[in-house]
Amino acid sequence: MIPLMKNAFLNEHETKKALAEFIMTADKLSMDVQCAKFEQEFAKKQGRKDAILFNSGGSANLAMIQSLKNMGKLQDGDQVGFSALTWSTNTMPIIQLGLVPVAIDCELDTLNISSKQLLRCLEQTEIKALFLTNVLGFVDDIWEVQNICNERGIILIEDNCESLGTETKYGKAGNFSLGSSFSFFVAHHMSTIEGGMICTDDEDFGEMLRIVRANGWDRNLTAKQQSKWRKKYNIKSEFEAKYTFYDLGFNFRPTEITGFLGLFQLQYLDSNIQTRQKNYLEIETEILANDDFIGLRHDHIDVLSTFAVPVVCKTPELRELYLSQFSGAGIEIRPMIAGNMQNQPFYNKYVKTLYDLPNSDFLHTNGFYCGNYPELTFNDIETFKSALQKI
Numbered sequence: 001m002i003p004l005m006k007n008a009f010l011n012e013h014e015t016k017k018a019l020a021e022f023i024m025t026a027d028k029l030s031m032d033v034q035c036a037k038f039e040q041e042f043a044k045k046q047g048r049k050d051a052i053l054f055n056s057g058g059s060a061n062l063a064m065i066q067s068l069k070n071m072g073k074l075q076d077g078d079q080v081g082f083s084a085l086t087w088s089t090n091t092m093p094i095i096q097l098g099l100v101p102v103a104i105d106c107e108l109d110t111l112n113i114s115s116k117q118l119l120r121c122l123e124q125t126e127i128k129a130l131f132l133t134n135v136l137g138f139v140d141d142i143w144e145v146q147n148i149c150n151e152r153g154i155i156l157i158e159d160n161c162e163s164l165g166t167e168t169k170y171g172k173a174g175n176f177s178l179g180s181s182f183s184f185f186v187a188h189h190m191s192t193i194e195g196g197m198i199c200t201d202d203e204d205f206g207e208m209l210r211i212v213r214a215n216g217w218d219r220n221l222t223a224k225q226q227s228k229w230r231k232k233y234n235i236k237s238e239f240e241a242k243y244t245f246y247d248l249g250f251n252f253r254p255t256e257i258t259g260f261l262g263l264f265q266l267q268y269l270d271s272n273i274q275t276r277q278k279n280y281l282e283i284e285t286e287i288l289a290n291d292d293f294i295g296l297r298h299d300h301i302d303v304l305s306t307f308a309v310p311v312v313c314k315t316p317e318l319r320e321l322y323l324s325q326f327s328g329a330g331i332e333i334r335p336m337i338a339g340n341m342q343n344q345p346f347y348n349k350y351v352k353t354l355y356d357l358p359n360s361d362f363l364h365t366n367g368f369y370c371g372n373y374p375e376l377t378f379n380d381i382e383t384f385k386s387a388l389q390k391i
């Protein structure tokens, strides 16, 4: 069996040993200095001013939308565009927080929203914000998407949970927007078991995200930020401030275990990304040599930090054949994320306006993926390659 992911951590043994030692000696295990240090190191690594650690990527997504609402940048009923090919908890927060999702199609050969697809959507309807997903380590012309959003006053946020480390000549995936989320769930580029992060360069957004992350209070803000909120609401004492709740929030706090693991895993991230890219390029030779598949384009991507190996078959019948070839070879496989999100049961329950999205439909019926991670052996990669040979 070649599973989607073999280990919980990069360098599993060293990480578990260090974690056991940390737990035995740590004075405090709820959110504290390890989390703060991981935030600083992650922001530095990503090249952003600020990073806010969460207990999952999904809660980071919910917190971004809640923060935009708290800040008055989004109002009930506003339309928010999103990548139709994405993960459930990218789309669900839009619905949960009283906004109207507008599904946007992707390009077949990059799996991602392009400027062309965004313009096609804007010909049909208006959106106040775009929650773009960088899908499976790929991006399309995201810098052009950013330009369109800037020109038209559309708030851009990125779900970068699947693309930590991907780089174009215009910058890193996750750095094109007001804020971007990351996931550290097992099987992502680095793992803290469960965990998520939001990166931003915007001080006000970072401040609101910290309020939203913990109950709506000000305890995790800087002294200057605290005094601003306390003055505004006439909170006179530290005693009163302890239980003053300024705006809508959740408890999405990580633990010191999340912080410790994040810092520890960060040291292995670069070599993990390099190995993922090397594995992908090796396996891709077989995809490109087989005309049953549509090859993915990535000549605009300098570092391709793939999350998995996506395979796009030309017909649903071919997908059936290759799925059984993969299963027969003991390779664990998954659908192409949620396919066209509009076809998911929850979506139809809550959303009335559906859009014509031929490419997402195509990927829904013709796509699948298998894992890509540094522990893949030479034999695993050869098994992938033989399963991709023409039937």
Ligand SMILES: Cc1ncc(COP(=O)(O)O)c(C=O)c1O
Pocket: 056, 057, 058, 059, 061, 086, 087, 089, 090, 133, 159, 161, 162, 182, 183, 184, 185, 195, 196
């Ligand atoms: C695009 C995307 N967004 C959000 C998430 C949610 O992350 P988490 O599992 O950490 O909640 C995932 C999870 O795989 C994802 O792929």
